Amino acid sequence: MLQILDENGKVVNEDEKPDLSDEQLQDIMYRMVYTRILDQRAVSLGRQGRLGFYAPVAGQEASMIGSHYAIDKEDWIAPGYRDIPQLLWHGFPLWQSYLFSKGHYKGGQMPEGVNALVPQIIIGAQIVQTAGIALGLKKKGKSQAVITYTGDGGASQGDFYEGMNFAGAFHVPAIFVVQNNQYAISVPADEQSAADTIAQKAVAAGIEGIQVDGMDALAVYAATQKARQNAVDGNGPTLIETLCYRYGPHSLSGDDPTRYRTSEEDDEWEKRDPLVRFRKYLEEKDLWSEEKESEIVDQAKADVKAAMKEVEETPRQKVSELIEIMGNELPNNLQEQLEEYRAKESNK
Amino acid sequence: MAEMTMIQAITDAMRTELKNDEDVLLFGEDVGYYGGVFRATEGLQKEFGEDRVFDTPLAESGIGGLAIGLGVTGFRPIMEIQFIGFIFEVMDGLAGQMSRMHYRTGGYYNSPITVRAPFGGGVKTPELHPDSLEGLMAQTPGIRVVVPSTPYDAKGLLISSIRSDDPVFYLEHMKLYRSLKGEVPEEGYTIDLDKADIKREGNDITLIAYGAMVHSALKAAEQLSEENIEAEVIDLRTVSPVDLDTIIESVKKTNRAVVIQEAQRQAGVAAGISAEISERAILHLEAPVARVTAPDTVYPFASDEDVWLPDHNDIVEKAKATIDF
Numbered sequence: 008m009l010q011i012l013d014e015n016g017k018v019v020n021e022d023e024k025p026d027l028s029d030e031q032l033q034d035i036m037y038r039m040v041y042t043r044i045l046d047q048r049a050v051s052l053g054r055q056g057r058l059g060f061y062a063p064v065a066g067q068e069a070s071m072i073g074s075h076y077a078i079d080k081e082d083w084i085a086p087g088y089r090d091i092p093q094l095l096w097h098g099f100p101l102w103q104s105y106l107f108s109k110g111h112y113k114g115g116q117m118p119e120g121v122n123a124l125v126p127q128i129i130i131g132a133q134i135v136q137t138a139g140i141a142l143g144l145k146k147k148g149k150s151q152a153v154i155t156y157t158g159d160g161g162a163s164q165g166d167f168y169e170g171m172n173f174a175g176a177f178h179v180p181a182i183f184v185v186q187n188n189q190y191a192i193s194v195p196a197d198e199q200s201a202a203d204t205i206a207q208k209a210v211a212a213g214i215e216g217i218q219v220d221g222m223d224a225l226a227v228y229a230a231t232q233k234a235r236q237n238a239v240d241g242n243g244p245t246l247i248e249t250l251c252y253r254y255g256p257h258s259l260s261g262d263d264p265t266r267y268r269t270s271e272e273d274d275e276w277e278k279r280d281p282l283v284r285f286r287k288y289l290e291e292k293d294l295w296s297e298e299k300e301s302e303i304v305d306q307a308k309a310d311v312k313a314a315m316k317e318v319e320e321t322p323r324q325k326v327s328e329l330i331e332i333m334g335n336e337l338p339n340n341l342q343e344q345l346e347e348y349r350a351k352e353s354n355k
Numbered sequence: 356m357a358e359m360t361m362i363q364a365i366t367d368a369m370r371t372e373l374k375n376d377e378d379v380l381l382f383g384e385d386v387g388y389y390g391g392v393f394r395a396t397e398g399l400q401k402e403f404g405e406d407r408v409f410d411t412p413l414a415e416s417g418i419g420g421l422a423i424g425l426g427v428t429g430f431r432p433i434m435e436i437q438f439i440g441f442i443f444e445v446m447d448g449l450a451g452q453m454s455r456m457h458y459r460t461g462g463y464y465n466s467p468i469t470v471r472a473p474f475g476g477g478v479k480t481p482e483l484h485p486d487s488l489e490g491l492m493a494q495t496p497g498i499r500v501v502v503p504s505t506p507y508d509a510k511g512l513l514i515s516s517i518r519s520d521d522p523v524f525y526l527e528h529m530k531l532y533r534s535l536k537g538e539v540p541e542e543g544y545t546i547d548l549d550k551a552d553i554k555r556e557g558n559d560i561t562l563i564a565y566g567a568m569v570h571s572a573l574k575a576a577e578q579l580s581e582e583n584i585e586a587e588v589i590d591l592r593t594v595s596p597v598d599l600d601t602i603i604e605s606v607k608k609t610n611r612a613v614v615i616q617e618a619q620r621q622a623g624v625a626a627g628i629s630a631e632i633s634e635r636a637i638l639h640l641e642a643p644v645a646r647v648t649a650p651d652t653v654y655p656f657a658s659d660e661d662v663w664l665p666d667h668n669d670i671v672e673k674a675k676a677t678i679d680f
């Protein structure tokens with residue numbers, strides 16, 4: 008397992024330490040703190056019934072931010088339902104992510120220049136699509152990569168193997184990240200597969216595979232950076248397994264993690280918290296302060312407020328609008344229904 | 356008799372059959388230790404052990420294949436697909452394999468499998484969780500598609516499904532899981548899988564529905580009754596094959612029919628039924644057979660579903676238009 012920072016923020020693997028400037032290191036911390044606050048706010052908005060579907064991310068910041076920080080603005084992301092932070096840092100607006108959560112079609116409209124798919128609900132679907140995106144990029148001669156995310160559970164899905172195998176066979180610029188947060192809803196990772204690691208599944212696809220400490224942003228960054236370089240250099244895909252933990256429930260739709268996890272286990276993982284160790288690392292270098300951190304907290308909270316306002320001002324979608332966006336062209340059955348629903352809506 | 360919610364009746368049916376036949380196995384994602392995301396299998400692993408009730412890795416195609424293999428080795432699998440939108444991953448298992456096992460082996464093997472899946476709108480689940488895909492499965496010969504609407508029916512139909520040597524796709528409407536209670540006998544009992552049920556008698560119009568729409572149809576019937584229109588409400592209970600005898604007999608009496616489904620209008624169960632009525636009872640009809648359905652878009656998830664889903668008002672309106680034709 009690749010680790011660079013230990014739990015106390017000490018460098019344990021000087022050789023693999025990525026070459027990042029002070030500003031970049033601060034930027035990674037900034038993003039992790041911001042993401043933690045967004046998560047806390049989303050959980051509380053969710054509990055108030057002001058969001059729709061939401062899957063908490065606390066505990067996975069190093070895995071999410073560390074990997075995303077290593078890719079380019081031009082690269083593609085094919086996220087799973089939990090991978091909202093990476094999308095946000097890729098340029099997807101926060102208020103739209105809330106509309107996605109509520110199921111509003113405007114929550115799926117990528118802004119110009121954001122190369123990303125909508126977060127995937129069907130586990131595994133994004134992985135085969137990633138092979139397609141990567142092949143597309145290769146055929147167009149772009150020096151871009153595509154990164155996709157799933158969980159330890161997702162690594163059991165047939166699509167996971169098909170996606171990696173295709174990417175290997177076509178030798179395309181794809182990065183497959185499995186965030187092994189130990190549980191697929193209630194099922195622990197060791198009941199998901201008899202394989203020692205998920206990373207080793209790369210062998211069967213004939214691609215690179217690496218397991219990293221997913222609570223260590225530097226390790227995740229280093230692994231992803233290398234994978235990206237290989238991808239754009241034409242050296243084929245990589246599978247990265249990040250060992251991490253989700254502190255919260257699987258989603259806000261009724262999951263109670265105390266039914267399948269102990270508080271000792273939670274405590275054990277919280278000791279390895281990605282923010283704590285990165286903060287210690289930066290403090291040691293005099294690159295971080297409490298003031299800095301509280302500014303970020305305030306900023307994140309203000310951004311959430313502004314985004315929620317925008318969401319609450321967005322008109323509710325109409326059935327007639329859904330009919331209009333079913334396809335590029337309106338087939339005759341929908342033409343008739345469009346008129347029917349428009350009439351119905353104007354009577355309301 | 357005990358008062359039970361639909362989900363309790365479903366658990367009770369599985370408990371009854373796990374007790375009754377040691378070849379019955381129950382498996383799927385999160386169904387074992389956790390007791391299912393809806394708690395439908397709660398307590399069953401504890402009671403029957405991990406050999407009989409167990410979690411699988413996260414792979415629907417794998418779950419379907421496992422069921423087929425266990426089926427031909429003498430077991431009677433109950434497999435859970437966590438939400439209906441995930442049946443696409445196991446579509447070959449369901450439509451391509453289980454459904455034709457008996458046929459392609461000339462009756463040498465069976466698929467004594469029950470596939471349980473929650474479906475249905477009105478509870479604000481994310482996309483690909485609530486879709487009504489029964490029409491897709493109803494297109495497949497060789498697999499029965501059962502949709503209970505009451506706790507009593509849920510238990511009896513599930514026991515019949517588990518005991519059936521043919522595969523049954525058993526759909527549980529999420530909105531009905533806990534929203535209503537009913538009397539359910541404690542002992543095991545079965546309900547004929549191919550028989551519709553008349554949930555309300557009437558002479559003026561036949562309302563044909565299944566799943567949660569049965570309750571909307573009953574509500575519509577109450578409202579129509581205030582205007583002296585007595586509707587007969589048929590609960591299909593099984594949407595493939597459809598019990599046409601019950602439907603045609605009712606239409607011959609009322610001379611009018613409205614077919615109701617939560618699913619989109621194009622193709623599907625209601626379309627098939629309305630064609631059958633036209634073919635078999637056209638001379639008994641006083642008005643065209645009408646349909647109440649959702650529009651032909653993707654299920655809109657959460658924020659819009661209450662507008663998108665048909666309700667009792669739509670049924671009342673269609674019924675009156677049919678009467679006034």
Ligand SMILES: Cc1ncc(C[n+]2csc(CCOP(=O)(O)OP(=O)(O)O)c2C)c(N)n1
Pocket residue numbers: 089128129130131157158159160161162186188190191192257384413415437441444
């Ligand atoms: C094809 C499919 N099957 C099942 C589900 C239901 N489901 C949603 S999340 C989940 C567990 C996923 O666990 P994992 O892949 O480890 O990712 P994590 O949620 O832990 O990030 C399940 C079973 C789904 N969304 N799609």
